[in-house]
Amino acid sequence: MSEQLVSARITPTQHLNILSQLEVSRLLDASNTGIYRLFRQCALAVLTHGNYTDDAKELLERHKAFEIRIIQQDRGIKLEVKGAPAEAFVDGRMIQGINEHLFAVMRDILYTHDEILDNPKFDLEDSDGITNAVFHIMRNSGNLRPRSRPQLVVCWGGHSISRMEYDYTKEIGYQLGLRGMDICTGCGPGAMKGPMKGAAYGHAKQRIKDGQYLGITEPGIIAAESPNPIVNDLVILPDIEKRLEAFVRTGHAIVVFPGGAGTTEEILYILGILLHPDNETMPFPLIFSAPEGSRDYFQKIDDFIGATLGKKAQEQYEIIIDNPEKVAKKIKKGTKRVRDFRRQHSDAYYYNWRLKIDTEFQQTFIPTHENMANLELSKDLETHVLAANLRRAFSGIVAGNVKDEGIRAIEKHGLFQLSGDPEIMQKMDDLLKSFIKNDRMKLPSDVAYTPCYQIVK
Incomplete structure (x- = not known):
């Protein structure tokens, strides 16, 4: 059975409803900037939301006829899509969340290329310059919450996990949500969706109406991990290194669930940072957790870390098996230490400027x-x-x-x-x-x- 495709014109409901003529020309001029190709690829990933695949090449080849272009009007802009997946629409109208994600993609790609990558004020060969660039991208997205206490929990884990593991991530998200914690993930399926879904339920029980479900991604990975429907704040960083830095600068604690090579990459990233002497006294709660049936997963991860990075690296995290409530309580207590530390050192709650990240990781x-x-x-x-x-x-x-x-x-x-x-x-x-x-x-x-x-x- 062939996939249903639709064509439509879309008006932004939240992000970036006006563009300059230069911005429009840059988005459409693939020969000079390459931005159109990048925008098309990310837009297609957003529109295939719910139809998860982890093969970006297969996705692009399956939708070779897909087109997206900007219609510039005096009163604003519209997007015209041709050959778009039908699941992005209901009764001829684009689903609200997908609309927001689509225009967030446009916002971040334009801002990154116009204000960061092509701006001599940002030295992307310098550690402080990279950190500053990540901050500006996050601030421009509107996803930093300067008036909130430290409560953003980064959840890492695989997109390809078992049903048992997925349900476990939901339960931990639920326990975190009951305690007022917000969730940040890579925004895709599996261990990236489960904690958000659980937290949304916990927030609903506590009548928390402004819970944040922040998805952080980058162009190379978005097709394999398209934003799940619970993400209400989406930001696209230009590469994996800046994406990882955005996680640890904006998050206040990290919970890691079972995953694959990508999850191991994330574990190695945070451990390498926490092992830096300048970060020795900085509180940063880090918990590895899995259901009883996946106990062996973190035993293997722990063994690998011990054999490669040593005992000091193993001391940076705690492994908690099959106890979502304990995880949530530990995270809640840990974020209080983060708050006290930030207050003591007059550091921002919403962006961890003091965290030392070596250029090797940037x-x-x-x-x-x-x-x-x-x-x-x-x-x-x-x-x-x-x-x-x-x-x-x-x-x-x-x-x-x-x-x-x-x-x-x-x-x-x-x-x-x-x-x-x-x-x-x-x-x-x-x-x-x-x-x-x-x-x-x-x-x-x-x-x-x-x-x-x-x-x-």
Whole structure:
């Protein structure tokens, strides 16, 4: 049965209802700026909301006829879409949440390219310059809440998880929602949707009407993790590194659920940051949690961290199995410590300026075959540098699994090659094999998962 497609004109209901002629021309001029291609790709991902796939290449090829263009009018703008997925509409009108997400995409892509990437005032080779750029993107999106106490909990975990694990993420979200906590995730399905859904129920019980469900994504991943319907604040960062920095600068605590290579990348990122001496006294609650049936997942993660980054890294987090209420209470108590610390040091509640993030975690890593092969994965490195390189390795695997450019690179040049210290590579191989065995690399399908990488021992 062929997929139903529709054409329509859409008026913005919340974000960016006026554009300059220059902005319109930039969005439509693929030959000079490439912004149109980026906008089209992200817009298509938003419109396929609910029809989850984790193959960006397949999504783009399935909708080759999809078009989106801007209609500039004296009283504002409209978007005209052709060949759009029908599930984005009800009775001929675009679903309100999808409308908001679509125009949020336009807002962030335009702002990032006009005010950040092409602006000499932002030095994106400098650590402070990158942090400042992330702040400006977040502020422009309107998603920072300066008058709120620290209550934003970042939830990380996989898009490909079992029903048991999904229900568990909902229960933790519910317990957090009952305690007035807001939720921030990568905005996709699975462990990114569950906590938001649970928190929305908890907020409803507490009659909290302004709960925040913040989704943070980037162009390369949005097609694999299109925004789920509960996201009421969406922001697009230009790359994975700035996306990760946005999580830890705006969030006040982190809960990690089972996942795959992407979740491991996120774990390595936050651990590398917390291990920096400048962050030693800074409270940042970090909890790993899973249902009893997935206890083995975090045992393997803990073993991998101990074997690669050592005991000090293991001391940065607490593992709580099958106890959502305990997780929520710990997070609530931890965010109070965050509030007290921020107040004591006159730091903003809504953006963690004091957190030291080394440039190793900020520099954009493009996972080409050459860059992946040249990654140094050795115990002779400083711990935070090893964490940064391991993070890059897992980021490359994510790209090869789900991102359009990564999938095409694998098809053209073969598997990514990864090599390094024998013990590190053995532990990485064991961990990745466990992800494959438990369908954590990609969404389950009729076609068996084919690795995009090779561990060279």
